[in-house]
Amino acid sequence: MLTRNMKITCGAFLLAVFAMFMQPALMPAANASEAAATASSVASAPAAMPAPAASAAAAPATAAAPAAHAVTYPPAPKLTAADYPTIPGVNSRVAVWLVAQLHLWFGAFVVAVPMFVFIIEAIGMATRDERYDNMAYEFIKVSITAYSLTAILGGLLSFCLILFYPDLFKYMALIFKGSMWAYALLFFAESAVLYIYYYGWHWLQGGNKKWVHLTLGLLLNAVGCLLMFLANAWTTFMMSPAAVDAAGVFNGDTWAAIHNFLWNPINIHRVVANVAYGGSIVGAYAAFKFLSAQKKEERAHYDWMGYNANFIAIAALLPLPFAGYYLTAELYAYSQQMGITLMGGVFAWIFIIQAVLIGALFLSANYYLWCGMGRSEGAYRYNPRIKYIAIVLVVAFLVWFTPHTLVLTNSELKDLGGPYHKYLGVLGIMPAKNTAVNYLLVFTFLSFMFYRRANKVATVSWAAAGNAAQIALFTAGLINITILGVYHGYFTNTVYKVAASIPQVLTTLVIIIVSTIIDAFMYKGAKDVAPLHWGRMPPRSQYALFLLAVSFTWLMGLMGYVRSGIRQHWHISNIFRDGSPDAFTPGLGYVANIVSIGTIMFMAMVIFVFWLSTISGKHVVAKGYWKEQQA
């Protein structure tokens, strides 16, 4: 029964992830009408109100353009250091940086949680298994305080911007005034839906009421995503400004500013990353509860919860490199200068740090799965195979980690006869890394498959054939990935080098999807080898979950810096120059300091949020404190 649920979870989740890929593609329809509505509500000429706002996708947006033109926009101001207010003892950039990053961490968490809560609730409804419903409720319960913290941090962020960067804020606010107004309204909607969803959980149970509740969950997700997409628009406008001339005079409507070049790539990347991140954070929660649990049932419950959280994180982690790759490709397409700054210049080393962090993510997720095999005796037969997976993972990871520019001592430089290494240099460039990442993904998936079938024996008649088909699929896929990487990466010109990564990705996805389908059928009605004991997990496996959460947080902080940092000394790329003394691009050591401080602050706040969720259930009877009431 349980394993069937797992299958459904798996399938539903993969589908959901793909659905999220589609979501931003559908967004223009929703946002165009929204933008048109706000544009007309702001503009002084009411005649420009587009007639049926929701009828077509792009048409209303263009129709609203004349309305926006009624406002004249100033050119981007040319600022000097004197234009930036300072407070003695406060570094304004660091202040804004930390607050923005904290806001983003919490934002990512609270946007993500309702997504998988919604899916888990739906699974619970489909399987009529109450444990799913309870888990979904617990997830939303532990994150409830995080919503208000997100809002507080958001307010603090705009306060900091107004205080320290007033001219930038003014400039941005004028361009985005339409969507800022919508943003505020959406915030009310978000809170209202959230509170009904959370407080009404036990009220809206059974039959039609449950459907109403599920619909509320969908609505909550829709509003949450819309909020994030609006906020993304401001960020991406600063990276790839749209509808502005060289002097920074804005000449479009709000929709044009929102729908800038990098908006959709960032939306996709953030949605996928948020789910993975949210999963890792609730995983850490479950891990902590598991470690401090006294009773056996409690341990079983939190073990199960941690397993699901880890599953969510991995499922979203698998498509994440592709979303990142798409974002980078679009960035190159927008500005080659920005692209080379990102990949070839100062920031090249940041991707080595990123490789270490993602390596930590993959290794800890795999380790958790391997440890999970200890839950049942039936899995022991798979144990000897683990070391081969580990070897492939480590080798793939070493390839991924190898930097293009090697750090060489002078004697090594002499020995090699130059800064180029004949063999390691080959591993330093993109085709090798793409191949390695695909291997990482395929073998992580293999770990997961081993875990799932470890305790099972397939009873269908074609089990042997199915196994053979899967082995063939993996082998053929891996050969294909290797050939694509080696041949196109090194023996054709660069166009194909970049292009070859797409069939590689598709191969990986085909392997994952097809073998999931084969598995689903092959293990239908499979019999268990030995009983599964939830809760029989070594404590060190739980530390893998903490490693996952901490690495993820740190990684997000680092990549947030890169995204922002490639603008270099511009507030808005090539339009609005940063004239403050902090316009310099910080070195990586400095960045690591800030990100580490931010991570510690975030962790402390998350612990506070989780702690709050526990005290609401506590009830102390203070005997003799209250006056005895006469009956």
Added chain:
Amino acid sequence: MTNFLKVAFFSLLVISGFWGFSNFGIPQIKPADPPVEEKVDLGAMTMDQFIALGKKNFDGKGTCTLCHNALGRAPMLDKIGAVAAERMKDARYKGAAKTVEEYLMESLVKPSAFVVAGFGKSGTNDTESPMPDVTGGSIGFNEAETKAVIAYLQDSSGSEVTVEIPKMAPPPAEGAAKAEEAPLKTAEEVIARHGCGGCHKIAGQTGEMGPDLTRIGATRNKEYLRQAILDPDAVIAKGFTAGMMPKIYGEQMKAKELEMLVNYMAGSKK
């Protein structure tokens, strides 16, 4: 509680691991400081290009060739590198320059430090130069542009170029800066800004290159005066040559300023 401490310790350990790797595991590259200005990249300029910039400013923005030409309105500068050394020894020299470069800089910003005999303002016995300060008024050179002109002068007069290319870049293209300036309040301000007095007798100034404008209102109407500013060569007063007065004022002045100036001149009748 021990669990909490263990987990906190573990998390801090992980964070410090990442922190340590970023600080000590990889080479620390200090990214380049942002460029001082976005427009002209002086850092990448060679001296030849800098001299070329000087020539451009000498012929163009500086309007120097209006007077420093074969017509003899101002001294020729083709041997300035050589004569500058003699001038500094001259008894009439009032400046503080020690080198040719300093002399040139001084003569650009304080033209009266040495006035070549016969080229002073009339009535001042060659103690005051009719030349405007190139960093002010309508020319408005910045430091880099002034130095570029000096480099050009040294180079074109065949002496050694001693100027160093300044680190600071010239301001962004004109127009952007000019457009934001508020219109001037009075005609006197307009005259001062555009340096009319360098060539004309007007508003207490005593230029001699162009016609005397102190009583121009008595003989000419507003129509004529406006045209004379916007298109100076349309009608040339007797005794003066065409091509002397720059044709730039139509672009530089605001309509309001032009009208103030025309009214001022039309009102100067005695």
Added chain:
Amino acid sequence: MSATPKRMIPRLLQMALVIVGVYFGFILFFDVLLGQLIPKSLLTMYMVFVVAGVVMVFTFTEQGAQELAGPIKALVEDPSKKMMRNVVFVIVPLLAGYYTYSSMLLSFEAPVELRTIHPAPPNKFKAYGKSYNLTTLENPYRKFEKEDPAKFKELVKEGGDVYIRNCQYCHGDKLDGKGPYASGLNPTPLNFQDVGTIAQLQESFLFWRIATGGPGLPAEAAPWISSMPVWQDFLTEDEIWKVILFLYNYTGRQPRSWAHE
């Protein structure tokens, strides 16, 4: 759970042997077999991940973890191992001390210098008294490769002449960075045959690097210890474009481009 099986080699020793084996395997593979040593900084990081992977494999089962921890626990707690305990407790701090001492020791080795191999190019640069926009700059002769192969061959040949007269002294007549003067330079001249060099770059990037030479490197690539001359002082624009054709033609590489052909 089954009892701990008797093993030929204890797990802890197994693990240590695997790690040490991989370490020397790397050195053997790169330094001896391939003849290109593995940089120490890279080997250190490689080993960190190898150790992480090995520890994971050795501890993911409860039994494995206990077998690993058992001897260590015994060493600390078992009264019969007192002698060994004392030896270990002396040796380990001594080793740590020695490591700290030797890594803090002053040496005559020059500090590690990092060169950014592909510094981010500026948007525009000046050469020949003109301003070039790097994002749109293209080799004017590249089109003949398709349109007029005979002429293209001629141009490549001319580029080859330019190369032999100017470049081969350092970059070598095989374009492998081993010219007659190469040994006098540190870092040695670029090896164009390497897949990580010109094959990764656009022709405009090469034009920039050749025309402005070592002094034209941006500040970010500092310390620019490049002895590449500023070729715009010696070669014409045409000659540089031709020599670029030659570089790609001879090495059989294609310049990086953004358009499909």
